[in-house]
Amino acid sequence: MYQPPLPEKYRHLSESEVFERITQARDTLGRRLIILGHHYQRDAIIQFADFTGDSLKLSQIAAEQSQAEFIVFCGVHFMAESADILSAPGQIVLLPDMTAGCSMADMAEIDQVEKCRRYLQQNPAGNMTDINPFIPVCYVNSAAAIKAFCGRHNGICCTSSNCRDIFEYIWNRNPEAVILFMPDEHLGRNTAYDMGIKLQHMSLWDPDAPDGNIPPDQLGQSRIILWKGFCSVHQEFTPEQIHRAREENPEVNVIVHPECCFEVVREADYSGSTATIINTIHNAEPGSSWVVGTEMNLVKRLTAEMAQKNIRVRSLSDCPCLCETMYRIDPAHLAWLLDELLLYIKAPDRVKLPNRITVPETLKQDALKALETMLDITAAKVK
Numbered sequence: 480m481y482q483p484p485l486p487e488k489y490r491h492l493s494e495s496e497v498f499e500r501i502t503q504a505r506d507t508l509g510r511r512l513i514i515l516g517h518h519y520q521r522d523a524i525i526q527f528a529d530f531t532g533d534s535l536k537l538s539q540i541a542a543e544q545s546q547a548e549f550i551v552f553c554g555v556h557f558m559a560e561s562a563d564i565l566s567a568p569g570q571i572v573l574l575p576d577m578t579a580g581c582s583m584a585d586m587a588e589i590d591q592v593e594k595c596r597r598y599l600q601q602n603p604a605g606n607m608t609d610i611n612p613f614i615p616v617c618y619v620n621s622a623a624a625i626k627a628f629c630g631r632h633n634g635i636c637c638t639s640s641n642c643r644d645i646f647e648y649i650w651n652r653n654p655e656a657v658i659l660f661m662p663d664e665h666l667g668r669n670t671a672y673d674m675g676i677k678l679q680h681m682s683l684w685d686p687d688a689p690d691g692n693i694p695p696d697q698l699g700q701s702r703i704i705l706w707k708g709f710c711s712v713h714q715e716f717t718p719e720q721i722h723r724a725r726e727e728n729p730e731v732n733v734i735v736h737p738e739c740c741f742e743v744v745r746e747a748d749y750s751g752s753t754a755t756i757i758n759t760i761h762n763a764e765p766g767s768s769w770v771v772g773t774e775m776n777l778v779k780r781l782t783a784e785m786a787q788k789n790i791r792v793r794s795l796s797d798c799p800c801l802c803e804t805m806y807r808i809d810p811a812h813l814a815w816l817l818d819e820l821l822l823y824i825k826a827p828d829r830v831k832l833p834n835r836i837t838v839p840e841t842l843k844q845d846a847l848k849a850l851e852t853m854l855d856i857t858a859a860k861v862k
């Protein structure tokens with residue numbers, strides 16, 4: 480994942496020069512190019528996005544836009560990998576800055592996951608049999624190798640929008656199945672709890688301990704095993720912040736993302752995926768006040784949009800809850816990458832295109848299975 484240093488000239492371009500370059504490149508590339516922008520991207524990037532959305536929506540768009548030769552993904556590495564897995568043959572996926580990773584995705588490495596699987600299968604107290612097998616479910620915020628692991632072992636991918644649908648699908652087919660959920664413990668716990676699973680029937684797998692740090696008797700009564708991983712942005716929100724917001728304004732509505740910890744989600748009035756947060760606030764009553772527990776760029780955009788409707792929106796935290804890796808995608812990197820793309824289309828045999836995201840073929844089929852199963856379940860639910 481090498482990121483070449485940004486050439487000097489791009490560091491000194493004015494805002495309008497960067498804007499000009501990006502606009503010209505987009506005009507030249509026309510329908511050959513689409514730019515996808517995740518909701519957590521800064522406004523200076525979102526203005527260039529052909530499509531904006533959360534992980535689920537952008538995955539679906541990547542799968543649908545088969546006419547575009549080049550997909551520039553303004554998001555983080557795992558999202559661009561998903562786009563590459565779902566894209567049509569011949570489509571090229573690019574990430575403006577290769578250092579835009581995700582600390583949560585990095586918390587589940589394939590060797591650790593394989594070790595966990597071997598332990599769960601061999602440990603009789605774990606009670607994993609053909610009747611109650613463990614089914615791996617990975618949050619889309621995971622590396623391609625983890626998605627491929629899920630595809631290989633009859634597992635499924637999920638997003639925060641459809642996590643409950645995926646759990647329901649698995650438990651409706653086999654109520655005895657034990658779900659291994661990776662890599663965000665909070666999304667798994669919050670979703671399972673909402674479905675009526677008691678906390679004592681959930682275990683937390685610590686990948687640094689040989690036995691996951693789960694006592695065998697507890698493992699034996701687990702309905703879901705949660706991977707010990709978290710989002711560094713959403714982990715920052717606390718119940719005390721909610722109490723303070725209510726002291727300041729007893730009428731305030733609190734909405735948080737399910738990547739927040741259990742105590743925060745229980746204390747909030749509402750919780751839901753990025754799409755749910757946006758829809759809920761867009762449909763709020765004029766005059767209402769909202770504090771939001773999610774990434775700062777999205778909250779700032781909602782604050783500006785909702786001011787016209789007299790809906791007050793602010794962050795749950797006073798500190799800027801910014802996803803620093805998302806923030807690495809800036810207009811200068813986008814301008815540089817599009818210029819490289821213009822050079823490439825003139826001489827594709829001679830010019831090497833930087834920042835291309837290519838999931839190895841050995842992983843692609845299995846990862847695709849996990850993602851397509853998720854998209855099929857979601858589509859069936861919508862019908």
Ligand code: SF4
Pocket residue numbers: 519555580581582583584620710711712713774802803804805
């Ligand atoms: S907000 Fe959290 S989960 Fe999303 S990309 Fe940033 S670190 Fe990863």
